Amino acid sequence: xxxxxxxxxxxxxxxxxxxxxxxxxxxxxxxxxxxxxxxxxxxxxxxxxxxxxxxxxxxxxxxxxxxxxxxxxxxxxxxxxxxxxxxxxxxxxxxxxxxxxxxxxxxxxxxxxxxxxxxxxxxxxxxxxxxxxxxxxxxxxxxxxxxxxxxxxxxxxxxxxxxxxxxxxxxxxxxxxxxxxxxxxxxxxxxxxxxxxxxxxxxxxxxxxxxxxxxxxxxxxxxxxxxxxxxxxxxxxxxxxxxxxxxxxxxxxxxxxxxxxxxxxxxxxxxxxxxxx
Ligand SMILES: C[S@@+](CC[C@H](N)C(=O)[O-])C[C@H]1O[C@@H](n2cnc3c(N)ncnc32)[C@H](O)[C@@H]1O
Numbered sequence: 669x670x671x672x673x674x675x676x677x678x679x680x681x682x683x684x685x686x687x688x689x690x691x692x693x694x695x696x697x698x699x700x701x702x703x704x705x706x707x708x709x710x711x712x713x714x715x716x717x718x719x720x721x722x723x724x725x726x727x728x729x730x731x732x733x734x735x736x737x738x739x740x741x742x743x744x745x746x747x748x749x750x751x752x753x754x755x756x757x758x759x760x761x762x763x764x765x766x767x768x769x770x771x772x773x774x775x776x777x778x779x780x781x782x783x784x785x786x787x788x789x790x791x792x793x794x795x796x797x798x799x800x801x802x803x804x805x806x807x808x809x810x811x812x813x814x815x816x817x818x819x820x821x822x823x824x825x826x827x828x829x830x831x832x833x834x835x836x837x838x839x840x841x842x843x844x845x846x847x848x849x850x851x852x853x854x855x856x857x858x859x860x861x862x863x864x865x866x867x868x869x870x871x872x873x874x875x876x877x878x879x880x881x882x883x884x885x886x887x888x889x890x891x892x893x894x895x896x897x898x899x900x901x902x903x904x905x906x907x908x909x910x911x912x913x914x915x916x917x918x919x920x921x922x923x924x925x926x927x928x929x930x931x932x933x934x935x936x937x938x939x940x941x942x943x944x945x
Contacts, residue, residue, distance in 0.1 A: 712822070715873035716776040720756055727758045730817060730846070733940075734762060736898065737815055737844035740942045744768040747812040750836065752802040753819030757783035757795070763815065764795035771808065772797045805832040814843035820941070821848055821879040827886055834890040834945065843891070843943035850878035852935035855905065868909050884941065891943040900927035901937040 719725055738744065745767030751760045754772035756779040764770045774780055774797065783797035800807065802816075803823050814837060823829040837843060850856050856878070864870035887893050903919040903926075926932055 709875060712873045712875050713775055713777075716755070717778040720776055720778045720782065727756055729758055729762045732898070733817060733846045734759065736846075736896070736940055738766075740844050741813050741842050744813060748809075749813040749815060750805075750808060750811045752814065752816040753822065754815075754817070755779045757786070757797055759815070759817065760795050760797070761786075761792070764792060768794070768813070770795045771811075773800045773802055773805070773808070775799065775801055803829045803832060805836040808836050810836055810838045810841070812838055812841050814841070814943075816844075817846040818848065820845050820883065821850075822876045826883045830886050830890050833943075837943075837945040839945060841945045843941075843945075845941040845943070847939050847941060848878040849935075849937050849939045850880045852902070852937075855902070855935070855937060858909075863909060867912070878937070879939075887941065887943060891945055894942040895934075896940040896942065897927075897933045897936045897938065898940055899936065899938055900924065900933060902926065902932065902935055905937060 741747075744763065747768055749763055749768040749770045751757075751763065751770060751772045752774075754760050754774050755776065757772045757774070760770045760772035760783070772780070772783060772795070774783075777799045780797040780799040783795075787793075787795055787797070798807075802819060803825075814833065820826075820829075833843065859878070862868055884893065884895065900923040903922040904916060907913055907916040907919045927936075
């Protein structure tokens with residue numbers, strides 16, 4: 669399982685200066701801007717570089733997530749779209765096929781090198797990868813849309829990131845984030861005390877922490893924010909983490925039961941954040 673699809677992901681990261689303009693994508697990159705290192709750390713960067721170098725790494729387009737984002741954005745053809753932390757860019761490529769001019773800003777140089785080589789091979793000019801830190805968006809000219817999947821919970825200091833996001837979204841612009849959720853005290857306690865010990869697997873890097881309600885409040889200071897729980901993911905976590913995937917179907921049915929009744933839904937480990945500037 670790729671860490672981004674895992675439950676108790678962890679991470680954070682880096683980057684560098686990408687100073688060239690991006691005429692091909694139509695997403696403008698400011699010239700001559702020297703980026704500071706940002707919040708990214710070598711530990712996190714190394715973790716993701718290693719993961720993306722691994723022969724067993726697989727990636728797929730999260731269709732239901734993209735569909736939900738498109739419902740929020742409306743037509744993207746001809747618009748500028750910034751993906752944050754898009755790894756090797758599979759989703760950026762998909763969004764590019766929908767006609768958007770896309771930049772994937774990602775800290776892993778391995779992911780970005782692979783993406784840009786792939787774009788060149790395929791002759792695609794409306795998508796571009798930039799190796800950089802999502803907490804430093806000074807190099808990016810304002811865009812119509814921002815998309816991110818499992819990235820917000822990596823970003824610190826979060827208020828600084830929110831200010832950057834506010835600047836990079838055009839007035840009337842929209843952002844969509846697919847995230848994990850630290851609203852359940854029980855899940856957070858298990859994550860802190862059980863996960864990564866004995867036989868219990870830990871996915872993701874050592875620095876990330878699920879998105880907290882306080883961080884959502886921070887977003888609400890700068891944007892109109894709607895939170896949607898697209899599924900109940902709670903009891904199934906016991907199967908993934910504690911029970912070596914036994915009883916997955918049974919626990920999944922309990923999740924579905926809670927989802928249908930909207931019980932404890934704000935404790936689901938999955939959420940969509942729909943932002944309007
Ligand atoms: C959990 S993975 C998600 C990857 C992809 N978006 C997905 O959903 O499959 C987190 C990604 O964010 C990147 N990342 C973490 N911190 C970052 C930062 N500060 N700036 C840019 N990218 C970052 C990691 O390198 C990694 O590719």
